[in-house]
Amino acid sequence: MIDRYVRQYEALAANGGGRAPDWLKSLRRAAIDGFRETGFPSGRDEEWRFTSVAPIVRTDFGPAAGGGAVVAADLQPFLFGHDEWPRMVFVDGRYRADLSSPAAAAGLQVSTLAEALAADPKGLETEFGRHVVPDATPFTALNTALAPDGVVIRAARGTVFAQPIHLLFVASREAEGAAFHPRVLVLVEREARIQLVESYVSLGDRARYLTNTVCEIAMGEGSWVEHSRIQRESEGGYHIGFTQVSQARDSHYRSFSLAMGGAIVRHNLHTRLNAPNTEALLYGLYLGRGDQLIDNHTTIFHDQPNCRSWEVYKGILDDRSHGVFNGKIFVKPEAQKTDAKQTNRALLLSDAAKIDTKPQLEIFADDVKCTHGATVGNLDLLSGFYLRSRGIPDAVARRVLTYAFAAEVLDEISAVPVRSALDRLVRDRLGVGS
Amino acid sequence: MAPLLEIKDLHASVGDKEILKGINLTVNAGEVHAIMGPNGSGKSTLAQVIAGHPAYTVTGGEIRYLDQDLTDMDPEERAQAGVFLAFQYPVEIPGVTNAYFLRSAYNEIRKARGLEEVDPIDFVDLLEEKLKVVEWGPDIMQRAVNSGFSGGEKKRNEILQMAVLEPKLALLDETDSGLDIDALRIVANGVNALKRPDNAYVVVTHYQRLLNHIVPDFVHVLADGQIVKSGGKELALELESKGYEWLTGVAEATAS
Structure with a gap:
């Protein structure tokens, strides 16, 4: 099973990947080597105890077929009635310039990863794959090794862009049996402010495919990001995502994660408060029905003093659906005056629905305010x-x-x-x- | 003409505990009845049982309303038939605007009566009149139902709902509790403005003061799950000066 992905990596390295700069090639090489060693996670792995990815491991996912038949009208239901929002559209993992309308503004650069690398081969070396730990999970490693393309957003110092930038990842009606590995890198420089809407959608109702995505967001001093992540894959599809945020001093990150699609879903959202006086607000809503399994893992690293994090995740679980919530907060010894609050609430609408919830606070500073609460209930x-x-x-x-x-x-x-x-x-x- | 409400030998329990122990009460259209009594006498339970609160089980007797047996009906069917309960503790519904909530209720009742639903724009027109009853502007409609409302605002909101839904039988459950004098006036004026010859009020209260504003035709004293005395409005004044002991034989702790 592992070999299949290694062969895909080798095929990528042999052709399209060959144009990648050397630093990226070695990053990919390290990632696939790491993946080859670990393989996929199993239920014995504490991080994956409640979430079996066996159906993903068993399936012989091939590279994407194309999705060329998708036209602008197909996207209408997913634009929220805001055709004017600048957007980058990927269909079955491939960038579609004809369906996209990238943001154009002074100080704001939105491009594909391929374009960004072609324009400045060394420009991303210190950022790409440097915020997320490349082997954070085996899926992250796989994405790093196999991502053929992606999005790069750079907001230059002081740039304020008022409209949401919409990243739309579409699984076409021909997505059945394919795996996609989209990659997003967002660089928000000092005092820049942007809104990001990251959507995963499907044109087929029950199509079985895999989206394995990684998003890195690097925030400069005093920067501000509101990030809405909307996951509505096909209810037969699989979605594994990893979002890693790095925050510099005085930065403010606000996340809203809505998960309502997918048969097996796992999203890791990690933010590292790298400097004093930073703030992270993480809100989440997950809606499960049928046999959906929706797993949210969040980690907040309080590395420095005087930072605040506020987290509220809510789940609504119907039928036989299963929710998993794991919320980690790590407070380093030097992170005095940390103010962290975590809440997870789940509403079970049927007797067969269930939630596994696990708050995990590890606090090594003594002058902090850290609380967590979890409730599970019925109407x-x-x-x-x-x-x-x-x-x-x-x-x-x-x-x-x-x-x-x-x-x-x-x-x-x-x-x-x-x-x-x-x-x-x-x-x-x-x-x-x- | 049949009475609007006719309760015969009504018994009701929560779990194994019997609260109502044989209530008899007849209410005709155009009348205002006050139900008074000490804490724990069962007066709030009576109002909630008539409205169909699922926590209570009717174990005996009947509640006839316009010649239908209410005890077999779901709470929503009772509301659709014209029964309304103003809650002692109105429930907060975050995220759902007053406008949406009220319009949904209004339209559900219309649907049940075979009438056409009203669209949001026409509903705004209808509301304009109703808001005057409780001396409110339109802003309140965009707030989430009772969410973060003061005690007085919650009670005014109950009266607003009553004004919109135009019940035949309105049950006011301790609507005066927790009201300052201004809110009490607004609530009472609202009720009086909505009084008609074809509807009736059952006002549950511990104190006489609401009855200075909403003048009852009949006053009933409930004690230990039974009506122990009925009379005219002067009975309320008598209770105010004498307390309840002379009727119940039990000294009551000072109410908070």
Whole structure:
């Protein structure tokens, strides 16, 4: 099984990958060597205890076929009614210039990885694959070795770009049986401010494919990023993602992660508070139904003093779906005056739905405020009665209360157009009008 | 004409504990009934049982409303038939706007009656009148239902809902508790403005002060799950000066 991916790597190295600069070639080589050694994770690995990737390992995923038939009209449902947002569109792992409209503004550079490397072969050497640990997970290593292309965003010092930049990764109707390894690198220099919307969508309902994605975000001093990540893969598909953020002094990172697609889903979101006075706000919402398995792993590294992190993840699990939440907070001895709060709440809508939740706080400084809380519950009978006593049928009341549970995190998205777009998406999924 | 509400020998329990022990009460259209009594007498339970609170089981007797047996109906069916309960503790629903909530309720009731649903724009027009009843501007409609509302705002919101849904039988469960004098006036004025010959109010209260504003036609005193005395509005004044002991035989702790 491992050999298959090694052969893909060798094929890449032999042709398209051959144009990569030497530093990237050696990064890929190290990554595939690492992967060859570890192989895929198993249930014996503590980090993957609740999330079996056996179906992914067993499947003979090939390289992407093409997805050339996708046209602009196919994308309409995924643009949130905001055709004007600059966007980079990838179909089945390949960049589609004809469907994209990259942002054009002074100080803002949005390009494909291939373009960025061609323009300046050494320009990304100190950034690409330097924030994420290349072998953070075997999947990260695989992405590093196999990513044929991706997105590079660079916001120069002081650049403020008001519109969300939409990165849209589309699995076409021909995606069945293919694996994609998209890669994103975002460099936000000192005092620059951007909004990022990263979407994973599918044109096929039940198509089985693998998206294995890695996103690195490097934030300069005093920079500001609002990052909304929307995962709505096919409910037969697999999605493994790793997001790594590095934060310099006075930077503010705000994340909203919405996971509602995929058969087996794992997203790691790690942020490292590298300097004093940085702030990270992580909000998450995951919606499971059918037999979906949705796993969120977050890690916040409090490396320096006077930093604040605030995390709220909420899950709504129906049918036989299974949620996993693991929230790590590491506070180094020098990270005094750390203020960290983590909350995970899950709402189980059926008897067969389940959640495994594990907060993990490791605190080595003594003057800190760190709290965590996890709750698992069902819909509240009293609230239900309140709605029903107004004439609202039980089934509708349940949907409204379910939406209300989700709305508390949706409300935390600060960019209004993004918030209303995602609000609509969640309402549609839960069957609640506006 | 049949009475609006006719309760006969009603018994209700929570788990194994019997709370209502044989209630008899008849309410006709156009009447205001006050249900008074000490804490724990079962007066709030009575209101909630009529509205269909799922925590209570009716173990005996019947509740007839416009010649239907309410006890077999779901809470939403009772509401659709014109029963309304103003909650003592209205529930907060974060993320759901007052506008959406009220319009959904209004339309569900219309649907159940075979009427066409009202679209959001027409509903705004309808609301304009109703908001005046509780002296509110339109901003309140964009706030999440009761979320972060003060005690007084929550009670006003109950009256607003009542104004929109136009029930035939309105049950006010301790609507006066936790109200300052201004909110009490607004709530009472709202109720009085909504009084019609074809609807009726059952006002559950511990104190007489609400009844200075909403004048009852009948006052009933509940003690240990039974109505122990009924009378006119003067009974409320008598209770105010004498307390409940002379009727219940039990000295009551000072209410907080």
